[in-house]
Amino acid sequence: MNADGLIHLMLLLLSLPLFRRLFRLFFPDEDDFRAALKFSLTPDLISLLRGRFLKDKWEETLLLFFVISCLAVTYGEWLLVNRLAHWLLNGLG
Numbered sequence: 001m002n003a004d005g006l007i008h009l010m011l012l013l014l015s016l017p018l019f020r021r022l023f024r025l026f027f028p029d030e031d032d033f034r035a036a037l038k039f040s041l042t043p044d045l046i047s048l049l050r051g052r053f054l055k056d057k058w059e060e061t062l063l064l065f066f067v068i069s070c071l072a073v074t075y076g077e078w079l080l081v082n083r084l085a086h087w088l089l090n091g092l093g
Contacts, residue, residue, distance in 0.1 A: 011077045019070050026066040036063040 001009075027033040039047065039059035047056035 007081060011074055015074055018073060022069050026062050035059055
């Protein structure tokens with residue numbers, strides 16, 4: 001594993017408490033998360049026939065925003081660490 005991969009892994013582990021807060025922001029309880037996961041795995045046609053198409057889309061959107069938020073946080077942290085390391089190395093060199 002190269003240095004970037006190790007940094008990514010460390011940032012993911014250190015960000016777990018923040019991911020938990022984001023999780024609670026999007027899903028107040030575990031049942032909401034399970035419902036979002038269930039709807040994301042249910043084909044849209046089935047949801048349409050059951051009369052739950054809009055709820056399906058909303059739950060899928062929540063799940064997608066949660067995943068994007070976690071990835072964005074990790075990427076932002078990685079950019080910050082890289083810029084800080086670059087600044088320190090160029091400033092000392």
